[in-house]
Amino acid sequence: MAVTIRDVARESGVSISTVSRALASPEQVAEATRIHVQATAARMGYRPNRNARSLITGRSGSIGLVVPDLENPFFGSVCKGVQARARAAGYTVFVADTDEDPTVESEIARSLIKQVDGVILCSPRTTDDEIRALTTETPLVLANRRLDGVPSIIFDNGGGLVAVMRHLIALGHRRVAYAGGPRASWSNAQRAAAFRVFADEQVHGELELIDLGNFPPYFEGGVQAADLAVASGATAVVGYNDLVALGILDRLRQRGLSAPEDMSVTGFDNVAVSTFVRPNLTTVDLPRQQMGRMSVDALLDLVLRDSQASTNESMPEQAADAASGVLQELAVDLMVRQSTGVPSGPGGRGATHQLLDAGV
Amino acid sequence: MAVTIRDVARESGVSISTVSRALASPEQVAEATRIHVQATAARMGYRPNRNARSLITGRSGSIGLVVPDLENPFFGSVCKGVQARARAAGYTVFVADTDEDPTVESEIARSLIKQVDGVILCSPRTTDDEIRALTTETPLVLANRRLDGVPSIIFDNGGGLVAVMRHLIALGHRRVAYAGGPRASWSNAQRAAAFRVFADEQVHGELELIDLGNFPPYFEGGVQAADLAVASGATAVVGYNDLVALGILDRLRQRGLSAPEDMSVTGFDNVAVSTFVRPNLTTVDLPRQQMGRMSVDALLDLVLRDSQASTNESMPEQAADAASGVLQELAVDLMVRQSTGVPSGPGGRGATHQLLDAGV
DNA sequence: CGAAACAATGAAAAGGTTTGCAGAATGGCG
DNA sequence: CGCCATTCTGCAAACCTTTTCATTGTTTCG
Numbered sequence: 001m002a003v004t005i006r007d008v009a010r011e012s013g014v015s016i017s018t019v020s021r022a023l024a025s026p027e028q029v030a031e032a033t034r035i036h037v038q039a040t041a042a043r044m045g046y047r048p049n050r051n052a053r054s055l056i057t058g059r060s061g062s063i064g065l066v067v068p069d070l071e072n073p074f075f076g077s078v079c080k081g082v083q084a085r086a087r088a089a090g091y092t093v094f095v096a097d098t099d100e101d102p103t104v105e106s107e108i109a110r111s112l113i114k115q116v117d118g119v120i121l122c123s124p125r126t127t128d129d130e131i132r133a134l135t136t137e138t139p140l141v142l143a144n145r146r147l148d149g150v151p152s153i154i155f156d157n158g159g160g161l162v163a164v165m166r167h168l169i170a171l172g173h174r175r176v177a178y179a180g181g182p183r184a185s186w187s188n189a190q191r192a193a194a195f196r197v198f199a200d201e202q203v204h205g206e207l208e209l210i211d212l213g214n215f216p217p218y219f220e221g222g223v224q225a226a227d228l229a230v231a232s233g234a235t236a237v238v239g240y241n242d243l244v245a246l247g248i249l250d251r252l253r254q255r256g257l258s259a260p261e262d263m264s265v266t267g268f269d270n271v272a273v274s275t276f277v278r279p280n281l282t283t284v285d286l287p288r289q290q291m292g293r294m295s296v297d298a299l300l301d302l303v304l305r306d307s308q309a310s311t312n313e314s315m316p317e318q319a320a321d322a323a324s325g326v327l328q329e330l331a332v333d334l335m336v337r338q339s340t341g342v343p344s345g346p347g348g349r350g351a352t353h354q355l356l357d358a359g360v
Numbered sequence: 361m362a363v364t365i366r367d368v369a370r371e372s373g374v375s376i377s378t379v380s381r382a383l384a385s386p387e388q389v390a391e392a393t394r395i396h397v398q399a400t401a402a403r404m405g406y407r408p409n410r411n412a413r414s415l416i417t418g419r420s421g422s423i424g425l426v427v428p429d430l431e432n433p434f435f436g437s438v439c440k441g442v443q444a445r446a447r448a449a450g451y452t453v454f455v456a457d458t459d460e461d462p463t464v465e466s467e468i469a470r471s472l473i474k475q476v477d478g479v480i481l482c483s484p485r486t487t488d489d490e491i492r493a494l495t496t497e498t499p500l501v502l503a504n505r506r507l508d509g510v511p512s513i514i515f516d517n518g519g520g521l522v523a524v525m526r527h528l529i530a531l532g533h534r535r536v537a538y539a540g541g542p543r544a545s546w547s548n549a550q551r552a553a554a555f556r557v558f559a560d561e562q563v564h565g566e567l568e569l570i571d572l573g574n575f576p577p578y579f580e581g582g583v584q585a586a587d588l589a590v591a592s593g594a595t596a597v598v599g600y601n602d603l604v605a606l607g608i609l610d611r612l613r614q615r616g617l618s619a620p621e622d623m624s625v626t627g628f629d630n631v632a633v634s635t636f637v638r639p640n641l642t643t644v645d646l647p648r649q650q651m652g653r654m655s656v657d658a659l660l661d662l663v664l665r666d667s668q669a670s671t672n673e674s675m676p677e678q679a680a681d682a683a684s685g686v687l688q689e690l691a692v693d694l695m696v697r698q699s700t701g702v703p704s705g706p707g708g709r710g711a712t713h714q715l716l717d718a719g720v
Numbered sequence: 721c722g723a724a725a726c727a728a729t730g731a732a733a734a735g736g737t738t739t740g741c742a743g744a745a746t747g748g749c750g
Numbered sequence: 751c752g753c754c755a756t757t758c759t760g761c762a763a764a765c766c767t768t769t770t771c772a773t774t775g776t777t778t779c780g
Contacts, residue, residue: 004736015760020738030758050475051420052736054411056765062454062475070440071649073433080430083457087468092475094422095455097443108447115410115422115452219636246636253638273633276579276606278613289431364766375730380768390728412766415735 003046012040023048062092063299064112064119066105070097073271074288078122078143081292089300091117102126106134113138118299121145125184139302143295145186146327151298153291153328157190160284163334164238164266165198167282169207171342173236173264177210179225179248181217181240188214188240191268195238210234215244222247230255235263235343242267242274242283249277249339260341270335279338287330294328363406372400383408422452423659424472424479426465430457433631434648438482438503441652449660451477462486466494473498478659481505485544499662503655505546506687511658513651513688517550520644523694524598524626525558527642529567531702533596533624537570539585539608541577541600548574548600551628555598570594575604582607590615595623595703602627602634602643609637609699620701630695639698647690654688 009016014037022029022037029037054060065082067075079095086093094112098105102125109119118139124131128147134140135150142152168176178195181188195209212228215221222244229237229248239245245267249259259265259279267274270285369376374397381388382397389397414420425442427435439455446453454472458465462485469479478499484491488507494500495510502512528536538555541548555569572588575581582604589597589608599605605627609619619625619639627634627643634641 006736016737017739017761018759021759024738028758033758047474049415049736051411051414052765053738054765055409055415055736055767056738058765060411070436070443071433073431073436076430076433076436079455080457083430083455084459087456092454092456092472094452095439095443096447096452097440099444112452114407219632243636250636250638272579273636276603276610276633277637278610366766376767377730377732377769378728381729384768388728393728409766412735413768415737415766416768418735 002049003044005046005048008037008041008044008046011044012037059117059303060115061090062094062116063296064094064096064109064116065122066096066098066109066112066119066124067122068098068100068105068125070095074269075122077288078292078295081289082120082296083292084289085293085296089296091296091300098125100125106130109134110137117303120295120299122295123187139299139306141295141298141302143291151302151326151328153294153298153330155187155286155291156329156332157187158194160268160286160332160334161191161194161238162198163332164282164284165195167334167336167340168236168238168264168266171236171264171340173343174206175208175210175232175234175236177212177229177232177234177237179212179222179229179237179239179244180214181221181244183214185217185240188217191240212237215240217241218243219247219250222249223251226251226255229263230257236340237263237265239265239267242269242271242281245281245283245339246273246277249279249281259339261344264340264343266340274335275337282337282340283335285333285335287332291330294330298326298328362409363404365406365408368397368401368404368406371404372397419477419663420475421450422454422476423656424454424456424469424476425482426456426458426469426472426479426484427482428458428460428465428485430455434629435482437648438652438655441649442480442656443652444649445653445656449656451656451660458485460485466490469494470497477663480655480659482655483547499659499666501655501658501662503651511662511686511688513654513658513690515547515646515651516689516692517547518554520628520646520692520694521551521554521598522558523692524642524644525555527694527696527700528596528598528624528626531596531624531700533703534566535568535570535592535594535596537572537589537592537594537597539572539582539589539597539599539604540574541581541604543574545577545600548577551600572597575600577601577604579603579607579610582609583611586611586615589623590617596700597623597625599625599627602629602631602641605641605643605699606633606637609639609641619699621704624700624703626700634695635697642697642700643695645693645695647692651690654690658686658688 005016005019009019014033018029018033019037019041022034023041026034050061063086065079067079069075083093094116096108096112098108105124105126109121112119120141120143121131122143124145131147131150140150142150144154146152146154178192180192198209210232212225212232215225217240222239225244226248237248239248245265248265252259252263257263267281267283270283274281274283365376365379369379374393378389378393379397382394383401386394410421423446425439427439429435443453454476456468456472458468465484465486469481472479480501480503481491482503484505491507491510500510502510504514506512506514525536538552540552558569570592572585572592575585577600582599585604586608597608599608605625608625612619612623617623627641630643630645634643
């Protein structure tokens, strides 16, 4: 049998309450007693029963994390960040994998609710309404997705895409294609939108942008997109993510084309493998672990506020605003590597202009 | 406030006990009552408080999983398998990341013990003694490491390495190098041992095996090993894992050598990226998710047995043997791809023999 | 018809902890 | 010297559920 607080109390000759206080709120107990009790507890190897504690405090000391696919290194990174920060704050983490299935997502989240203080939904595939419903049942924060009124941690997808486009334009590209991700993906919507509005808000009259359509966000999707990119006459193709970009690179090579000479290629994510291939992939680095850490911070803010709200009614307004439905956007970095370069059509940059003029 | 069993009891006009039974052990309650109570509970959205339940039953319905690095896709896969199987069995999973630090490993495991029914240690970096100590405190199973007396799920590392060697020998290689992983790695010990004994138990008098030493199990480790491999005069190099193999491939290309013409290269793990590079990597596929699933099965066996042991003393002997300290070895598959081929030294295979004869 | 077995339900204890409240002890100050 | 304030400690309730035991009512069989 495990050693309980009762055993420690008997052994050290004080009451249960004193033991509890000596360990949980040391300032309330005389120094001599405190030291004695703490020593006894340590000697006996006492560890409070978390269930009993949770039962009375109403807090479990753990949080839930729901991700679509643990096998995907992207979520592995986020998960690592979440785990590290939670542990530092004395919380443990339940992890659930939805296998990319939107329907099991909310079901899993609901099954977690009862045993956690709050939930982080990372890249959820379910609907806005469903997420909002969940919000009424538990403290919840969104990672890699934005929803008004729900604390959300997102990457600056638009900024990342703009950085990519500027880079390509600076190199001389005037005909650029976008190989999109899944239609239902929130990240893809962000990136595709930034791609589309780019021509409008910039003053590049001669810039031609081609949307190649939606592809599976894997290597195979890129393979598929590569041929369309070549046929489009683009000199550069922006992949939805690194995997797609790698697929494009591979298919190009297979067709005897080389990057960046015949086609510049970019990705998104900066997964480790993007430096393992030749040419190294120019891509946008996303601070994934930081997203995990910030999600935990936001969630713990929420949890803390909730628990205070019931006892302490005087809360500064701006503090409430600061975290209730707040949006935090993480800056991203363009990593310029080998897969992008000056377009080398016949005659170089001038020829590209000609090509455009000819309406090809 | 959440709805408790008391509310349901009052609402449906029965006692607390009846509600509890109607939901947990329906066969003990009259059909009419059962239906009525279940309906009322469902209507009120009643969910049992897991803490209260755990407090009295002593079981938490969750298990702990400790891994060295969540960002490593290898552990992501195992984790996914664990998560899936646990969920199917009605268990939830705590995940902890030790950041490859052996000292925090047991500390983390201990902090989990109090809130889980059992623990899975995946690729633990700590000592045998420490693991054994943990065994006395909680049901525990080992994934990707073997320890006598502790249920262990491992890959057939030796078999995998033998398959690789046979493949290389069949291609005509007679001088093969091994680029090892970390000295402290259990997997590496297995593979290195298999590599060393290979020459002895096989009858390949002319076979020369070169141990290049230990390298970090990452891309950079492979880069480092590549030059040594070239200098050793080997025609094939076996990497500790895929990342090392990829590093070797990259460094070879950088030096103007090509695989498999100038050097055959193999890996271990079959991570997704091994098919993203050219040449595709010949490697050993490890059923990682299955390792996760089997770990859960083994752990749940253990948990179930423990809880029965206290009540029911009559247990068949062989059943106890079957899972108490049992070792389960998962078969692995050689995936032959593009990075291995016939050695093409000057004059082909014959020349290799000459080379060996010359003592080079 | 009576007794015994059985099915269904309720009362109550138990599980380990936190915490409000009250009592005791100590010290300071008038 | 006496009173009050302060500090420390203990008692007991509360958290929500499961489970044992007892009770009631019903059925079956001798």
